Amino acid sequence: MGISKPFPAISYILFLALYFSFHAITPTSSTSLQVDFINCLHENTNVDFPVDKTFFTPERNASLFNEVLESTAQNLRFLTKSMPKPGFIFKPLHESHVQASIICSKKLQIHLRVRSGGHDYEGLSYVSQIEKPFVVMDLSKLRQINVDIEDNSAWSQAGATLGELYYRIAEKSKVHGFPAGLCSTVGVGGTLTGGAYGTLMRKYGLGADNVLDAKIVDANGKLLDRIAMGEDMFWAIRGGGGGSFGVVLAWKVKLVPVPATVTVFTVTKTLAQDVGNKILSKWQVVADKLVEDLFIRVVFNVAGTNRNKTVTTSYNSLFLGDKGTLMNVMKESFPELGLTRKDCVEMSWIESVMSISGFPRGTPKNVLLQVKSSFPKISFKTKSDFVKNPIPESGIQGIFKRFLREDMPMMIWTPYGGMMERIPESQIPFPHRKGVIFKVQYGIAWQESDKNPSRHFKWIRELYSYMTPYVSSNPRESYVNYRDLDLGKNNKNAEKSFMRAKVWGAKYFKGNFYRLVKIKSKVDPENLFRHEQSIPTFPVRS
Ligand SMILES: Cc1cc2nc3c(=O)[nH]c(=O)nc-3n(C[C@H](O)[C@H](O)[C@H](O)COP(=O)(O)OP(=O)(O)OC[C@H]3O[C@@H](n4cnc5c(N)ncnc54)[C@H](O)[C@@H]3O)c2cc1C
Numbered sequence: 001m002g003i004s005k006p007f008p009a010i011s012y013i014l015f016l017a018l019y020f021s022f023h024a025i026t027p028t029s030s031t032s033l034q035v036d037f038i039n040c041l042h043e044n045t046n047v048d049f050p051v052d053k054t055f056f057t058p059e060r061n062a063s064l065f066n067e068v069l070e071s072t073a074q075n076l077r078f079l080t081k082s083m084p085k086p087g088f089i090f091k092p093l094h095e096s097h098v099q100a101s102i103i104c105s106k107k108l109q110i111h112l113r114v115r116s117g118g119h120d121y122e123g124l125s126y127v128s129q130i131e132k133p134f135v136v137m138d139l140s141k142l143r144q145i146n147v148d149i150e151d152n153s154a155w156s157q158a159g160a161t162l163g164e165l166y167y168r169i170a171e172k173s174k175v176h177g178f179p180a181g182l183c184s185t186v187g188v189g190g191t192l193t194g195g196a197y198g199t200l201m202r203k204y205g206l207g208a209d210n211v212l213d214a215k216i217v218d219a220n221g222k223l224l225d226r227i228a229m230g231e232d233m234f235w236a237i238r239g240g241g242g243g244s245f246g247v248v249l250a251w252k253v254k255l256v257p258v259p260a261t262v263t264v265f266t267v268t269k270t271l272a273q274d275v276g277n278k279i280l281s282k283w284q285v286v287a288d289k290l291v292e293d294l295f296i297r298v299v300f301n302v303a304g305t306n307r308n309k310t311v312t313t314s315y316n317s318l319f320l321g322d323k324g325t326l327m328n329v330m331k332e333s334f335p336e337l338g339l340t341r342k343d344c345v346e347m348s349w350i351e352s353v354m355s356i357s358g359f360p361r362g363t364p365k366n367v368l369l370q371v372k373s374s375f376p377k378i379s380f381k382t383k384s385d386f387v388k389n390p391i392p393e394s395g396i397q398g399i400f401k402r403f404l405r406e407d408m409p410m411m412i413w414t415p416y417g418g419m420m421e422r423i424p425e426s427q428i429p430f431p432h433r434k435g436v437i438f439k440v441q442y443g444i445a446w447q448e449s450d451k452n453p454s455r456h457f458k459w460i461r462e463l464y465s466y467m468t469p470y471v472s473s474n475p476r477e478s479y480v481n482y483r484d485l486d487l488g489k490n491n492k493n494a495e496k497s498f499m500r501a502k503v504w505g506a507k508y509f510k511g512n513f514y515r516l517v518k519i520k521s522k523v524d525p526e527n528l529f530r531h532e533q534s535i536p537t538f539p540v541r542s
């Protein structure tokens, strides 16, 4: 896939023209940053970089720059005027462009952020709140996918979305799938660096558990595959979090079998329909013990207005089999839900992907190829927990009380068990395995026009604090793909960044954190790939 062309005269002329036009107008730090960068590219590599197709600056075309910046950015809270903006964005067209960019960002010491699908909860792929200036490398033009049914595998470039990957698999086979995220617009590049869970996790584990090979550009600009990078680095990049070890260009993933017919249901209850939380309590007892073909998550929202406001619990499910079998399983294991045949819809696996991603039934499948979400973009803050003992009724009441005080609170309980508990904690950096009944994601959203967003942060932090007795402890675990910059902040000893990193490191990775630090210190000793919560190198004693 790597193409490197000798550098033709035409792009040099274009470069000179740009150079002089920028300097004829008022030179800003951002333009000189770009000029230095382009200059370096031409001096140090023999790669052709068509400037107008690959570089986006606010000076050249502000509206285009904003369009590119906002394109895949999911969290509107990082697009406000007061948020720092990159000096420029570049979109590599070839793998060699990525290599050249790494070499130059290192040489010029320009702080670089890498973006695949732009779904980072803390905006780390397109905003730096710690270093200025910074630039963004957006991989959205590197989105080729090759599915090889015979080999039971697929290569996907980092800039593709999960929706595209699922679509390309289904295009070739109705009985193959891939066990990653539920939201179709999540980037393949970023999500597999942190784990990637979805409806198939109880049967097949995480996306990262099913990675066979990868292509990565390291801190020296070298393009490495699994054999060239070695097993330590290959271990680290499958779950150690994005933006720490290099730029993943492509992942080779293992396909998994799915039946031609699967069954989907969503059953929603209000508070009045689940008095005493009989259903929810039973779910907590069975969710991780159900047959592995059955995944039932619970999505919590609020509905109604002041007078009839209620918390709704939606039991959202994928079953790898037909309706009749599902009805029998439910009658046996979870009759409290009162599932009926009418609630169940049989469909193909790819249709279930669309359904669970939120697209209405009948939406053309190629919507998965558009980078368009079924949800409108909004400002939000999320946090996560892992639950190892059922939460008692009294605990649940306190959650609901807090929910009723907000307009757009959200919570998702994702069941574990099955394959998730059979994979050892240190197999990949993602450690949340045996003993976890379910994962909790808390979310709070608000409109951009909201004049007082700080009250929402306060709300979610208080909810998180309230939950302390009900969730995992020592460490209180968190999911790295639900990036949370609050973690480590309240530690009394956290003045030093390594001390802080030990706090969030233990939450995201448990005992795997030290191995990640060791590998980081070896493969990127100068800490070229860094952000607010990147894996640190060992601190140097002075
Ligand atoms: C609406 C929504 C739904 C979600 N649903 C799920 C879900 O069902 N399951 C699940 O597991 N997660 C889910 N997530 C979380 C998601 O997995 C993470 O946010 C993930 O990091 C997104 O990857 P991305 O490429 O879209 O993100 P980006 O914002 O592009 O990147 C995320 C991080 O990885 C780094 N990075 C990006 N590309 C690369 C690369 N090529 N090489 C190295 N580092 C890179 C970035 O610098 C950043 O630090 C969801 C998130 C959102 C917003």
Ligand SMILES: *[C@@H]1O[C@H](CO)[C@@H](O)[C@H](O)[C@H]1NC(C)=O
Pocket: 061, 062, 063, 064, 065, 067
């Ligand atoms: C700037 O970009 C917009 C697209 O956002 C485009 O319509 C417009 O023509 C561009 N202007 C110039 C001067 O290139």
Ligand SMILES: *[C@@H]1O[C@H](CO)[C@@H](O)[C@H](O)[C@H]1NC(C)=O
Pocket: 270, 303, 304, 305, 308, 310
């Ligand atoms: C609340 O009341 C309104 C108006 O009577 C009704 O339309 C809505 O469905 C009710 N919502 C709930 C969750 O009961």
